[in-house]
Amino acid sequence: MTRVVARARLQRALPSATGPELALVPESMAAAPHLEGRQPDLIVDATGRARHSSHVLDIPARVGPRKDVAHFAHFEGFRWDDEPGQVLIARRDAGWSWCIPLHERLSVGIVLGQDDAAQLGRSPEERLSAAVTKDPWLSSVVGSARRVTPVATYANYQLIAHRAVGPGWVAIGDAFGFVDPMLSPGVFLSLRSAELVADALTPMLARRTEASPARLAARLRSYGTAHGAALSAWLALVEQFYDGRVLALMRAGRDFMANGSGPVKNAVQRHIERHIGLQASGAGTTRRYSRALLQFLGRYGLRGVEPADYAIR
Ligand SMILES: Cc1cc2nc3c(=O)[nH]c(=O)nc-3n(C[C@H](O)[C@H](O)[C@H](O)COP(=O)(O)OP(=O)(O)OC[C@H]3O[C@@H](n4cnc5c(N)ncnc54)[C@H](O)[C@@H]3O)c2cc1C
Structure with missing residues (x-):
């Protein structure tokens, strides 16, 4: 195996009845000399929320009903009266918050609508800090704790690509779809998608079948259907919590x-x-x-x- 440290970029492949749908751009090919100028048999898009394959191929996505924003950071010196490792989530006047103990640190996040977030302050730091100050429970946990990471912001999750498989490529993890931080299914779903792709391809490796783009797509189609259904089921479940x-x-x-x-x-x-x-x-x-x-x-x-x-x- 050869490790390449570069940001891969994709483009539409030249139209052909039997060829792949996606190709690495020339600079990415140059960054991977072990390919010896030959495009890979299979491109696995694991670019997360950048969703590179969907963007290049203009694949539409089904978006969920919520348009939330999440601000979160890690804290040290927090007060924890609950079980070690127990994840706690709480409803707030607007949106909800999480506290996730990670050994010495506590991940603290708020998730709320864009308008409600704007009322807490202008910057992510102001918003997270105001949310902690105004919430008696969050204050009791992190009121005197020290923030040890910048405040990260995510928005526009709840999105599932209409298609995650095509000739010569497949999308896994968030590049296929992401549901919501509620219930924390993201890492599980990402690992599961990789596992399903590996399972689908294993018989081809065992039989040393020729990996034409069309044959790969045919083998991976059931993955696309099954994992798409899983993402939809999670979205429906999350909705019932909201x-x-x-x-x-x-x-x-x-x-x-x-x-x-x-x-x-x-x-x-x-x-x-x-x-x-x-x-x-x-x-x-x-x-x-x-x-x-x-x-x-x-x-x-x-x-x-x-x-x-x-x-x-
Ligand atoms: C607010 C919030 C809270 C969350 N909390 C949880 C939680 O508590 N538990 C949980 O399980 N999940 C959580 N998730 C979801 C979880 O973070 C994701 O589902 C998971 O990280 C997806 O994994 P991934 O490998 O598909 O993508 P990522 O983890 O995003 O990894 C993609 C990687 O690809 C790299 N990349 C992008 N483009 C390129 C390129 N062109 N070339 C090379 N590399 C590239 C990126 O730099 C990144 O390192 C949360 C998500 C949000 C929005």
């Missing part, structure tokens, strides 16, 4: 159990919790039964609890 249905369901479940337990009640509650867990952990996000159960309960199982009271604005 619109308050999942939190209302959890509240209803707690109220249900507070009125006395019994073997049947316990089994029902365990069943529901298991399927919510399967979805939110990624182990069963695309499972039809789990998804249908959550949809059904979100409509008929709330026992008078109003989702709007738990929605994240």
Whole structure:
């Protein structure tokens, strides 16, 4: 294996019935002399939110309903009364916040609509600092902590490319789609997409089949469909957290159990919790039964609890 330290750039390949759809630009070819002037058999676009292949090929994307911005940084000297390693997220008047303990540091972030963010200040630093000061819980955790990284800003997530596979190329990770920081599925989904691509290609390597652009695309097509469905399922699940249905369901479940337990009640509650867990952990996000159960309960199982009271604005 040869390591190339350069930013790869792609262009549309010359139109041809059997050739690839994408090619490395001449400068990128020159930066990879081990290719000996021959374009790679397969281009794997792992450029994250830069989404290089989508941009070059003008592939449209399906965008989610939220237009949030996230500001976040790492802090040292924070106060932590919860379980070590426990990720905490909290609803705020506008949007939500996270605290993620990382050994000596704490990742603290706020996620909110662009207009609400503007009201907190002009710069990301001002906004994060104002959010901490105004929020009693965040203040109690990081009020006297020291920020040890610049404040990073991400916007415009919730986006899935209409196509992630073509002759001679495939997109993985965020280059295919990204859902939302809520529930933190990004790294899991990225690793999973790479795994699916590797699984799809392994039989070709084993059989030493010729890797023509069309044949590679044919092998990878099911990856595109399966991973696209996974991204869509995550988007739908995240939406149910934002619109308050999942939190209302959890509240209803707690109220249900507070009125006395019994073997049947316990089994029902365990069943529901298991399927919510399967979805939110990624182990069963695309499972039809789990998804249908959550949809059904979100409509008929709330026992008078109003989702709007738990929605994240
Ligand atoms: C606010 C926010 C919070 C998040 N929190 C979490 C979380 O708590 N847990 C979680 O699992 N996920 C989280 N995510 C999502 C997670 O960060 C991403 O899903 C994940 O990093 C995607 O991995 P990736 O390898 O596809 O892309 P990236 O991690 O973005 O990696 C892409 C790499 O490609 C490089 N690159 C780009 N263009 C080129 C080029 N032309 N040539 C060469 N290299 C190039 C980039 O420099 C970068 O290093 C969060 C996302 C957001 C927006």
